[in-house]
Amino acid sequence: MDFAYDARTEELRGRLLAFMDEHVYPAEAAAEEQRAAAASPWDVPPVVEELKAEARRRGLWNLFFPGERYGAGLTNLQYAPLAEITGRSPQLAPTALNCAAPDTGNMELLAQFGTEEQRRRWLEPLLAGEIRSAFAMTEPDVASSDATNVQTRIERDGDEYVITGRKWYISGALHPDCRILIVMGKTDPDGPDVRRQQSMVLVPRDTPGVEIRRAMRVYGYEDHYHGGHAEVVLDGVRVPATHLVGEEGGGFAIAQARLGPGRIHHCMRLIGMAERAIELMCRRAAARTAFGKPLARQGVVQEWIADARVAVEQLRLLVLKTAWLMDTVGNRGAHTEIQAIKIATPRTVADILDKAVQLHGAGGVGQDFPLAELWAAARTLRLADGPDEVHQRSLARRELGRHA
Structure with missing residues (x-):
């Protein structure tokens, strides 16, 4: 491999370093002050939206997406030094560039496995930075280091799926702009192949039966800028069967x-x-x-x-x-x-x-x-x-x- 950054990477690095010096670092203290004065700890500091607008104006938007259809068309090698720069201010910089987890992974998932309707409804506003999302896999009652252990049930009932389960440390679920949860659960819990028992469904956060029970802390921090880490209870949640991501059994x-x-x-x-x-x-x-x-x-x-x-x-x-x-x-x-x-x-x-x-x-x-x-x-x-x-x-x- 060539150890030198190519011309496009160097050009983007220059733009991003200037953006960090001129806008992101100075905004860190302002964001904390605005958050402390907000009515809710989950309210987004106004300076964050200002940073997003400035990043878009400078062409520093969706840099993580490898394909030109949705993103900047950078390779992983080109994106790596840019992501490194954003890591210097991880609370603000990735969000400002629309390159923050869990949205990045969710956007890639929808682009690769979603239907055209799912992409239109959820991927496009995520790419535009208009909404946020969450990925609900981890559960408190099982060893989630083994993803085949998930116990949340996703049962087919006519033209709908019924979801029942409990998740925790669901990043982004407390963000006021979070509109969609990607939920992993079992559609075939007794299937012979433990890696074909799971499926994923799209669950709008305002669906009846979705309860954001509490914010989970990480060493005392609630990670407000990224929408926290929530305990989520799904109690007989119903979504249309068209909200299945990919195929049944493809969740793992x-x-x-x-x-x-x-x-x-x-x-x-x-x-x-x-x-x-x-x-x-x-x-x-x-x-x-x-x-x-x-x-x-x-x-x-x-x-x-x-x-x-x-x-x-x-x-x-x-x-x-x-x-x-x-x-x-x-x-x-x-x-x-x-x-x-x-x-x-x-x-x-x-x-x-x-x-x-x-x-x-x-x-x-x-x-x-x-x-x-x-x-x-x-x-x-x-x-x-x-x-x-x-x-x-x-x-x-x-x-x-x-x-x-």
Whole structure:
């Protein structure tokens, strides 16, 4: 692979870096002030809509979508350094560019598996940034690291499906603009193939029987900008049979197709989070004195910063290689690398952020710096889209199989 960014990537990087410096970073404090003054914690700060309008004006919109029909037509390799930049301000930048999870994965799912009517009704307003969405798979009563465990029932009744179940940590469901839930459940719970028991259906959030029960916290944070993480109860919810995504029994395969690109997008943004942590560490080390000399001259601090730089450069190369493989041999051909970055990146970035918190002392765990919230996000990604251990198990079995 060529390690240099191509001309289009460089041009977009320049535009995006300028947008970040001129609009996103200055908006971080304003967004917090507006959110604190809002009537509801889930109200969107007005500055977020201003950022979205400015991003569209600058042509920085839907960059994640590989096809030109719906997005910018970038390859994964071209998008990777752009996603990294947005990771430096993960609460605002991805949303401003309409590149925030879970909407990105849901848009890709609808584009690949949705009917024309489903795309018209839900994909088009998502692409326009007019609505938000949620993906409802995880459940509290089963080990959701094994997606075949889902217990939510989706039963056919004439021209309708009836959905009954309980989900939690459903990202985006509390956002005031969330209009649609993509729900995974079992249509054939006794089927002989455990990977053909599941299906997915589209459930408008205002459908009778849908109850957003509570907001789930992540290390005390409610993740307001992304619409929170909700516990959702589905009590005899009825939707038309035309709301089925793909075919009955195709839910597990669709979920795997959806999660692959999402995993690499998270890893791209995590590198940006690590870069911001290194920048904050260097500034803090240069500005503070302890025991008669600047922190920047303390040996342990120098080791933290040096190790962080080495780790980020290693991770970036692995993520770029993975993106290149996805472009050249497809997601299946890049399976080992996708799992490798999903294991390595959150773990390493969380450690870098931990050192940055340590260097900032009490400030590191408070709200005056973004480090504590960034650490919570990085640590959570060791669980989201499959916990470390699931990816380690799968990767190890593949590696062992090569030598059997």
